[in-house]
Amino acid sequence: MTRAARSAVAVFGFWILSLVAGLLLSLPWFSGIEAQGVGGFADGELVLMRQGGAYLLEMLRLGSAQFQSLLLPTVALGLVTTFIGLIPIAGLIVAVVSETGGSRSMFSRACGHWFEFSVLRILTFSIQGVVLLTAWWLAQRPAPLGWDIRQANGLSLAVLGIAGCLLAVVGCFQDLVRVLLVDGHGPRSLARLIRTAGHVARSESLKLLAIWSVLAGVALFLTGLIGAGSLAWVRDHTFATWCVQQLLFVGLILLKLLWFSSLAAAVARERYTRSV
Amino acid sequence: MQQHTLRSKGVIHFTNQSTRPLNELWFHLYLNAFKNNRSLFLRNPFALGRSGQTLQEYGYIKVDRLQSAKYGSENLWLKSSPHSPGDPDDATDISVPLPAPILPGESVDLNIEFTSHLPPVLERTGYAGSFHFAGQWYPKLAKLEPNGHFAHFAFHPHSEFYADFGDYDVRISAPSSFTIGSSGNRMEEKTQKGIRTTRFVLRQAHDFAFTAWDGFQVLSEKIGPVTVRLLFPSWHQANALRSLAALRFALPYANELYGPYPYETLTVVHPPEAGADTGGMEYPGMITTGGLWFEPYLGSHAIEAVTVHELLHQWFYGLLASNESETPFLDEGLTSYAETGVMEALFGAGSAFSGVGLDVSVAALHRTNAAFYAGDENIGQPARQFTGFQALGGLVYSRAATILLTLERTWGKAKLAAALRSYTARFRFGHPTPADFIASIEQGLGANAGQFLRTALFERGFIDLKVESIASRRKPIAQGFWTEGAPQVSSQPPATDRESKQWLGRAVVVRRGNLKLPFDVALHLKNGKTERRHLDGSADSLVIDYQGASELSSVEIDPDLKIPLDQDLFNNARAVAPKPARRALDLLLTFAQLLGLGVLP
Numbered sequence: 001m002t003r004a005a006r007s008a009v010a011v012f013g014f015w016i017l018s019l020v021a022g023l024l025l026s027l028p029w030f031s032g033i034e035a036q037g038v039g040g041f042a043d044g045e046l047v048l049m050r051q052g053g054a055y056l057l058e059m060l061r062l063g064s065a066q067f068q069s070l071l072l073p074t075v076a077l078g079l080v081t082t083f084i085g086l087i088p089i090a091g092l093i094v095a096v097v098s099e100t101g102g103s104r105s106m107f108s109r110a111c112g113h114w115f116e117f118s119v120l121r122i123l124t125f126s127i128q129g130v131v132l133l134t135a136w137w138l139a140q141r142p143a144p145l146g147w148d149i150r151q152a153n154g155l156s157l158a159v160l161g162i163a164g165c166l167l168a169v170v171g172c173f174q175d176l177v178r179v180l181l182v183d184g185h186g187p188r189s190l191a192r193l194i195r196t197a198g199h200v201a202r203s204e205s206l207k208l209l210a211i212w213s214v215l216a217g218v219a220l221f222l223t224g225l226i227g228a229g230s231l232a233w234v235r236d237h238t239f240a241t242w243c244v245q246q247l248l249f250v251g252l253i254l255l256k257l258l259w260f261s262s263l264a265a266a267v268a269r270e271r272y273t274r275s276v
Numbered sequence: 277m278q279q280h281t282l283r284s285k286g287v288i289h290f291t292n293q294s295t296r297p298l299n300e301l302w303f304h305l306y307l308n309a310f311k312n313n314r315s316l317f318l319r320n321p322f323a324l325g326r327s328g329q330t331l332q333e334y335g336y337i338k339v340d341r342l343q344s345a346k347y348g349s350e351n352l353w354l355k356s357s358p359h360s361p362g363d364p365d366d367a368t369d370i371s372v373p374l375p376a377p378i379l380p381g382e383s384v385d386l387n388i389e390f391t392s393h394l395p396p397v398l399e400r401t402g403y404a405g406s407f408h409f410a411g412q413w414y415p416k417l418a419k420l421e422p423n424g425h426f427a428h429f430a431f432h433p434h435s436e437f438y439a440d441f442g443d444y445d446v447r448i449s450a451p452s453s454f455t456i457g458s459s460g461n462r463m464e465e466k467t468q469k470g471i472r473t474t475r476f477v478l479r480q481a482h483d484f485a486f487t488a489w490d491g492f493q494v495l496s497e498k499i500g501p502v503t504v505r506l507l508f509p510s511w512h513q514a515n516a517l518r519s520l521a522a523l524r525f526a527l528p529y530a531n532e533l534y535g536p537y538p539y540e541t542l543t544v545v546h547p548p549e550a551g552a553d554t555g556g557m558e559y560p561g562m563i564t565t566g567g568l569w570f571e572p573y574l575g576s577h578a579i580e581a582v583t584v585h586e587l588l589h590q591w592f593y594g595l596l597a598s599n600e601s602e603t604p605f606l607d608e609g610l611t612s613y614a615e616t617g618v619m620e621a622l623f624g625a626g627s628a629f630s631g632v633g634l635d636v637s638v639a640a641l642h643r644t645n646a647a648f649y650a651g652d653e654n655i656g657q658p659a660r661q662f663t664g665f666q667a668l669g670g671l672v673y674s675r676a677a678t679i680l681l682t683l684e685r686t687w688g689k690a691k692l693a694a695a696l697r698s699y700t701a702r703f704r705f706g707h708p709t710p711a712d713f714i715a716s717i718e719q720g721l722g723a724n725a726g727q728f729l730r731t732a733l734f735e736r737g738f739i740d741l742k743v744e745s746i747a748s749r750r751k752p753i754a755q756g757f758w759t760e761g762a763p764q765v766s767s768q769p770p771a772t773d774r775e776s777k778q779w780l781g782r783a784v785v786v787r788r789g790n791l792k793l794p795f796d797v798a799l800h801l802k803n804g805k806t807e808r809r810h811l812d813g814s815a816d817s818l819v820i821d822y823q824g825a826s827e828l829s830s831v832e833i834d835p836d837l838k839i840p841l842d843q844d845l846f847n848n849a850r851a852v853a854p855k856p857a858r859r860a861l862d863l864l865l866t867f868a869q870l871l872g873l874g875v876l877p
Contacts, residue, residue, distance in 0.1 A: 018869045025871070026864035030857065033864075037846040039854030040743070042800040042830050046859065047849075051625035053636035054837060057644040058845045078871065153570070223870060230866040231633035237859040245866055 001102045003095065007257055009103045010095035014088040014253045015246070021081035025074060032066045033059065086117040092253075093182040096261045109182075116181055124174040128167050135163030172212060176200060179263040196270075203273065204266040211262045215255050222248050222255075280335075280403040282392040282413060286446075287385050290378070290417065296424025297377035301386075303356075303370050304439075306412035307337035309431040310395040310402075314365035316430045317399075335395030335402065339415055343387045347375050352386075360430040368431035369418075380424075390415055397550070399433075400557045400564075404550035406454075407489040409564075411557065412437070414484070419599070419707070429601050434659040434668050436600035436607075439482040441705055449473040450488045457507040457543045458486030459561040480538065480705055481560035482597050487545050495520065499527045502537055508546035514572045515546055515579045519565055522580040526587050526618045533693060534591040534614070534700040542590075544583065556582050558589030575631030577623055581615065581638055584622075588614045596703050603710050604659045604668065605733065609676025610696075610713075612642060613684075616677060639681055643840040646675035650843050651789075655679070656710055656733040678840050679732045685838035686793055687721045695720025710734075731790055732841070738789035740843035741833045743850035744817070748828040751778040781828025783850070786817040791841065798835040801826040828852065 001009075033045065036059050041047040048056045060067070090110035098106065139156035176197050201208070226248050229241075292298050309317035311334055318331065342353040352372050360369035378384055392413045395402045401411040418428035419438045427438055448456055452472040460478030467473075478484055492507040495516055504523055508516040523544070531537055543562040547554045555566025563586035567579040588611045592598075598606035616639040619627035626635035649670035653662060662668040684692045699708070699716035710733065718726030731737040785797065792813050799807040803826040811818065822828050830851035834842060842848065 019865075022865045022868035025868035026861065029864050030861045033860045034857050037849065037854075038857055038860070040830060040846075040849040040851045041832060041855075042798075042806075042849070042851070044855035044859075045857035048860070049634075051635055051637075052640045052837075053625075053629075053634060054640035054643055054840065055845055056634070057636070057640050058647075061644050061647060062844065062846060226866060226870060228632070230863050237862060242862055245862075249869055 003098070006095040006098065006101070006103065006106055007092075010088065010091040010106065011250065011253050011257060013091055013107075014256075015250055017085060017088045018249060018253075019246075021085065024081065025077055028070050028073070029067070032063050032070060035066070036063055083118055083121065086114055086121060087111055089178070089256075090114065090117055090182060092257050093179055093260050093264070096257065097179065097183050097264045113178075113182055117178060120174060120177060120181075124170055127170050131163050131166045131170070135159050168212075168216075172208070173197065173201065175259065176263055176267075179260060179267055183264065183267055199274070200266050200270045203270055208262065208266055212259065215259050219252055219255050222251050226252075280394040280408065282394070282410060284392065284414065285387070285389040287387055288417065289383060289385050291383040292378045292380050292420070294420050294422055294424040295380055297379050298420075298424065299374055299377050301372045301374065302418035302426035302428040303339075303372065303415045304412075304418055304428065304431070304437075305337045305339070305368050305370055305415055306431050306437070307335055307392055307394075307401070308367040310335040310398065311367060312365070316360070316363060316366040316368065317433050319365065320433075331395055331398055333396050335393045337390060337392045337413070337415065339388065339390045341387070341389040342372060344384050346378075346384050350375065363430060366430050369428050370415075371428075388415060397553045400554050402551075402554070404548070407487075407491065407548055407551045409485070409487045409545075409547065409551060409554040411485040411554070411559065412483075416483075427599060427602075429660075432601070432660040434604075434662050434665055436604065436659070437483065438599040438601055438707075439597070441480050441482050441597065444478040444481060444484040445475070446478075446484060446486075447473050447475045448486055448488070451490070453490045454488045455490070455492040455494060455507060456486060456488050457492070457505065457545050457562070459484045459543065459559050460539070461541050478539065478561055481594070483559050485559040485562055487547075487554075487564075489548070491548060497524075499524055500531070501540070502527060502542055503540060504542045504544060506544045506546070509548045511569050512546045512548075512567075515565070515567055515569065516544075518572055518579045519544055519546065519583040522583045522622065523587060525622050526584045529618055529621060530588060530591060530614070533617075533697060534588075535595070535697075535704055537590055538595060538705075542587075556586065558586045558593055560590070560594045563587060563589070576629050577619065577627060580622065581619055581628065584618045585611055585615045588618065591700055595705060596700060597705075597707050598709070599707070600659070602658045603656060605655050605672045605676040606708065606710060606713060608672045609655070609680070612673045612677035613680035616642065616681060639677075639840065642674040642677045642681070645670050645673075646678040646841070647843055649675060651736045651738040654734055654736055675841075676733070679729070679737070682732075682793065682839050682841040683717070683721070683725060683728065685836070685840070687725055691721055692717075728791060728793065735790060737791045737841075738843065739791035739793060739839065739841055740788040740847070741795060741839070742786050742788065742844070742847040743831050743833060744784040744786050746781070746783045746828070746831050746850045746852055748779060748781040748822075748852045751780050751823065777825065778823055779825070779827045781822035781824075783820045783822075783828075783831040784817065785811070785820060785831075785833060787813060787815070789843070793839055793841075795834045795839060796836065798832045799828060800830045800832065802829045 038045040038047055038059070048059060087110050090113040091106055094106045094109045098109070101109070138159045177193060180193055180197055226245055229245060309315050310331055313319065313331070321330070339353045339356070341351050343349065343351055352374070356370050356372045358367070360366040392410070394408060394410065394413070397404045397409065401409055401413065416439055418426040419440050421427055429435065444460060446458070446460070448458065449471050450456060452467050452470050454472070456474050458476045459481060460476035463475040463477050465472060465474045476486070487507065491509055493510050493513065495506040495508070497504050497520060504520065506516045506520060527537060539561040541561055545562065545564045547564060547566065552566055555564045557564045563583070565579060565583045565586065567582065571579055589607065592610040592614065593600065593607040600607055616627070616637070619638045623630065624635070625637055627637045628641050629636040649667050653667055653671060655671045655676050659668060662671070680692070695717050698720060699713060702716065703712060714726050714729050717729055781799065783797070783799070794813045795811055797809045797811060797820060799809065799820070799822055801807065801824065805826065807822070809820060820831070830849060832849040834848055
């Protein structure tokens, strides 16, 4: 199986998982909306979009207890799908770093990395959580006396912005370590793993930053398109519009694949440089 | 300014306009609500007022001297009651016995000296740094009713105010770096040794407030004959401009609907964040707004809504000075209703929020808030009797507004507008009661509207319309025996019934609650057409039968939402075969997928 074919299978698998996870997460909420009786109206759930928002607010009022009871299970389910989702992520990386193998071996290799990816994910979540909480705490602190509210809010926004950058850096570093873990030539001890990741980050940081920025920009644009499109298309919803949205999702997964390819190339370059 | 203390002296020219001699005067010392944590206002930690906050420092008002030439040099205040009636911990409702009665029609000049110490900003008054807002800062004579009784009450956290109309001539001195904003017209200013004294005159008003801050920016504009003076922190310029734009529309609009605005000046104050609790309040000739500095960029019209709401209080409170303590719905309910009209005229369906493909109206927000408290308490009860400020807000503001919206949509906007115009004209510079208001509505809209209001306001009025069931089937083909002239018996039905292409449909509609309103029912047919039926709404339940060429698909009560008071909007419709909510599923799925992809990296 060629690398392109493996990649296509990995992207498809990722999309299927996002669809299944999305359905699992959204179906209880969907049932909550249907239970309000929107189906009894001639215009169905479009009643929620009637001018003035009275029916939308009514749904939130009448369904508030049900929706509140769904919050915790949704978060729990979200966490579970996040960890199950590590398999298709590993699949994407396996697809771009492997020289040979079919879809079955790709899947088994991806499953084989699930545990270490999970540990890595917990570690990353913990660091990101600390960064977020610290930033939130700093942003909530009173501004220096004599500052006007714009300066105070600007400082808070700057703190949150810096935290956002840190979250992205930690996330990127996680991806790099993932690639190193999947890469057959990767180091076997934690210390060497971190050292190698550090080397790659140092020697390739500018290139990676440039690639990440472009990919993140495109991803943001696609996300905005999907989100805004969903709302805009609610009134004229058809199967075709749904297909367009799903194609955009596939686009997002392809961006992820490109990112992993860039990381794999950076790792290979670094290994070559060190060997020379 | 650093001590946050106002030292004041003045003259109250008082005329006994009642029919009885007065042996005592009653003063409201509202600022004493913040004197200690045992005052009626602060004593109950579970029943705090609008802000829900507590005080760290306290404020008070102390009358040093009350004297009148009629009574010689005697300081009348020395004999004043030490506390509110029957409440030794509260000093907001004080009586002063008079050595000799003031006869009907007699006038006296009362010389008064007092000290007001402002608390940190809480409930619309106080200081925050160098920002000062003086509301209810002076000893305020209780409203003298025509029968010679003073309408006096201790200051309750749910309550607002009630007073007689009078003329105010006030000189305020403050460091010259401070900008003063107040009710009334600025007459003259003079500065001596760094202290600027400004004179303000306000005629035919029942309150006077002012603000002083060395951080205000000032913007003035003439809207018709009225000079609008906006005071705001520099970083709220975008908000101030939005307030001004709203006023350019709302002031002439309200003049047209409710009679001309009575003063030459309207001062609009947008307080800084530290003094935000002084925002969203009305005084004659002066209003305060509020909101976050970045709000204009988020699609919300909250700044305009609060500006319009407080402006409309110039009529429903300012000019029609009802007793806010006894019947708060008369000012807040009518103002909230009027606000929905102005905001809708200004912004259409998205009068509260417009963005991301959604429109939310002020009316919809009121309807939803009202539904939370439906039937819990009487809207027409005194402010102090509400179980909490949330309930008061839901009922007095939102439910009263929704009742009037129901009246407007059921009886007609033009009719209600005419009735309100007549009410505002008749009681301009007066003190209307609920009976006056209902009588005006009854006169304009008829006895049913009056009865509807009485039930809705004073009998915990409630209505929930519901489609109990729906059924549809083909009209059965006639079978059996038909007699066509004895003794012949035919087994053939009449020719027209032999092959039925007709459909029958039946819906059962029920009305719960004690409110009776006419309403429409839409019968939606499978061929896309709709039949409308108009029902008078008097029956508790009724059957709607349909016969036609197309199958009955669904039934919807009140499709135009003429009865926003209806408790549950989702039981208003029922379909023979409910439609699957595919769009909702797609939307949810999309966001769940986005969330999944966003979390996974």
